[in-house]
Amino acid sequence: MTKIKELQQKADMARQLMVEALICAGCGHPGGAFSSVDVMTALFFEVMNIAPANPGMENRDRFILSKGHSSVALYSVMHLKGFFSKEVLMTFRQDNSILAGHPDMNKVPGIEMSTGSLGHGLSVGVGLALGAKVDHKPYRTFVLLGDGESQEGSVWEAAMSAAHFKLDNLIAIVDRNRIQIDGFTEDIMGLEPYKAKWQSFGWEVKEIDGNDIAQIVLTLKETPFCVGKPSVIISNTVKGKGISFMENNVEWHGKALKGDQAEIARIEIKKKLECY
Amino acid sequence: MGKQTLRIEYGKYITEWGQKNKDIVVLEADLKESTQSIRFQQAFPERYFDVGVAEQNMVGMAAGLALAGKIPVAHSFATFISMRACEQVRTSVAYPRLNVKFLVTHAGISTGTAGTTHHAIEDIAIMRSIPNMTVLVPGDAEELRQVIDAAMELNGPVYIRLGAGDAEDVYGFEDCFKIGKATRIREGNDAAIITTGTMVYEGICASDILKKEYGLSVRVLQMASVKPLDVEAVKKASIETRGIVTVEEHNVLGGLGGAVCEASAEIGGVHVIRIGIQDRFSAVGTASQLMKAEGLTVENIVKSVKDLV
Numbered sequence: 001m002t003k004i005k006e007l008q009q010k011a012d013m014a015r016q017l018m019v020e021a022l023i024c025a026g027c028g029h030p031g032g033a034f035s036s037v038d039v040m041t042a043l044f045f046e047v048m049n050i051a052p053a054n055p056g057m058e059n060r061d062r063f064i065l066s067k068g069h070s071s072v073a074l075y076s077v078m079h080l081k082g083f084f085s086k087e088v089l090m091t092f093r094q095d096n097s098i099l100a101g102h103p104d105m106n107k108v109p110g111i112e113m114s115t116g117s118l119g120h121g122l123s124v125g126v127g128l129a130l131g132a133k134v135d136h137k138p139y140r141t142f143v144l145l146g147d148g149e150s151q152e153g154s155v156w157e158a159a160m161s162a163a164h165f166k167l168d169n170l171i172a173i174v175d176r177n178r179i180q181i182d183g184f185t186e187d188i189m190g191l192e193p194y195k196a197k198w199q200s201f202g203w204e205v206k207e208i209d210g211n212d213i214a215q216i217v218l219t220l221k222e223t224p225f226c227v228g229k230p231s232v233i234i235s236n237t238v239k240g241k242g243i244s245f246m247e248n249n250v251e252w253h254g255k256a257l258k259g260d261q262a263e264i265a266r267i268e269i270k271k272k273l274e275c276y
Numbered sequence: 277m278g279k280q281t282l283r284i285e286y287g288k289y290i291t292e293w294g295q296k297n298k299d300i301v302v303l304e305a306d307l308k309e310s311t312q313s314i315r316f317q318q319a320f321p322e323r324y325f326d327v328g329v330a331e332q333n334m335v336g337m338a339a340g341l342a343l344a345g346k347i348p349v350a351h352s353f354a355t356f357i358s359m360r361a362c363e364q365v366r367t368s369v370a371y372p373r374l375n376v377k378f379l380v381t382h383a384g385i386s387t388g389t390a391g392t393t394h395h396a397i398e399d400i401a402i403m404r405s406i407p408n409m410t411v412l413v414p415g416d417a418e419e420l421r422q423v424i425d426a427a428m429e430l431n432g433p434v435y436i437r438l439g440a441g442d443a444e445d446v447y448g449f450e451d452c453f454k455i456g457k458a459t460r461i462r463e464g465n466d467a468a469i470i471t472t473g474t475m476v477y478e479g480i481c482a483s484d485i486l487k488k489e490y491g492l493s494v495r496v497l498q499m500a501s502v503k504p505l506d507v508e509a510v511k512k513a514s515i516e517t518r519g520i521v522t523v524e525e526h527n528v529l530g531g532l533g534g535a536v537c538e539a540s541a542e543i544g545g546v547h548v549i550r551i552g553i554q555d556r557f558s559a560v561g562t563a564s565q566l567m568k569a570e571g572l573t574v575e576n577i578v579k580s581v582k583d584l585v
Contacts, residue, residue, distance in 0.1 A: 062343075104372075105372050106372060106373065112343065113339070113340075113343060113368075113372065114367075114368075114371055114372040116367075117363060117367045117368075119332075120336055120363075120364060120367060120368045121336075122336075123332070123333045123334075123335070123336020123337050123339070123340065123364070123368075124336050124337070124339045124340040124343065124368060125340060126333070126336070126337050126340060127336065127337035127338060127339055127340020127341040127342075127343070127344065127348070128340040128341070128343050128344050129340070130325065130337065130340070130341060130344075131301075131340065131341045131343070131344020131345065131346050132344060134301065134322070134323065134344075134346065135344070135345070137344075141340075153332075154332040154333060154336065154364075157327075157330040157332055157333035158333050158336065158337075160328075160330070160333075161327055161328075161330065161333055161337065165325070
């Protein structure tokens, strides 16, 4: 199996775990997790310098899930990478679990920052990247944002400062699935021209199909796109990617997976995995 | 004894700390002369970051710098850190318990005629209600230095609150600030005056007048550590005296007065009079005019103690 095929399989294995964890939890945010799990798989299995056995390793690359509600994808990928067991993963959002709906850095080894309130993560990433520059450390900081999240003004305060401080060790990835809780982003509060916004804030921008592992890996490996500038990848994705009834469906931002739909999801993902 | 501008004393002292500890980095939001963080910038430009008029981003960046192992000190006016960036303070600093220090100036009504937008009469109440947060309000230059030492030795978020004006020297050689401990500046068992910030000076003056003119011995407790509060000291004052007067340049709701009432009510209660801003936005006036209008004066403290005993 080629490396890319292996990564695709890993992402689909993560999807299978996500389905099970969401069913166990009886709640959660499926849509944005399924859209962004390919990016997280590429980061954790191919791009980032990390060591699950040593989550505090000094020069590890840092990942901040600014769209913290997509935690089930992150947890599933982290489990596959070896940060914690499947038993732990299946406690997602249950009483006394370490795995909250939005990640808590003081409970989960390998979670770099507690997130969930939108518009916070990029500023934290700017601080981390600036800290690396101050100390001449080689690690990179990756921040995954939601597209709806970038309606928060604080995202643009952070964007402005990243360019000002010339943080080429900071890479933002926006999960551009075009759907937020209340509907399609362009109907609720239009973001376009989105690429031009980032460019005008001083970032070097690339657009990809964010559900295509080959493109994701290739593009992430090209970072920084420009020395002295922060990089942003607009990752065009399908919300709910991989589960037919969730795909591009506004309903599935934060809906419990149960009953017949749970069974359909299980069957679809099982079939997909049998093809590898 | 004399008078110092706390911001200036702070600017000098944080620069001394910057010399001692190379992990300290300073963040500023376009107020470097007002907060006096400029002194740190002059000494250590490579560890100084002015983020412009963007307090939310500044606080988030401070969280990130703390994650990177630095000790960030974020500066602005009290109103902008405690209110504009409140959620970043709460969610990105206090919740993960990151080692970020907030140094706020121009708290209370000390900016006077600048007007209500630049006053902060709510910040102690807000910061005090956030878990993991330590809230320190020093009263003079020496206490400020000891507050900074204590904040730097604590691994966690600290909110340090300064006004804009001058502070009379009140700390003696024997006075020693500790987080969670009141400093007893005057002894006495007829009543207790509990102060925070620079109101300690008015508290001392009132105690001295009450002794000289009325023969009353009135304890003065300076509560620079509003959170954690020295509950034991409040308890003792409740038991050993006939009542407590609290004095703060802050709304009487939720600040020092609120904290003292909570503590004293839990142990059975005692008569407490809260002097502070009476839950209203101020008129236009100089700081001293506004202080007078709110009863933040020696005369009003004296009168309140007499009403109590």
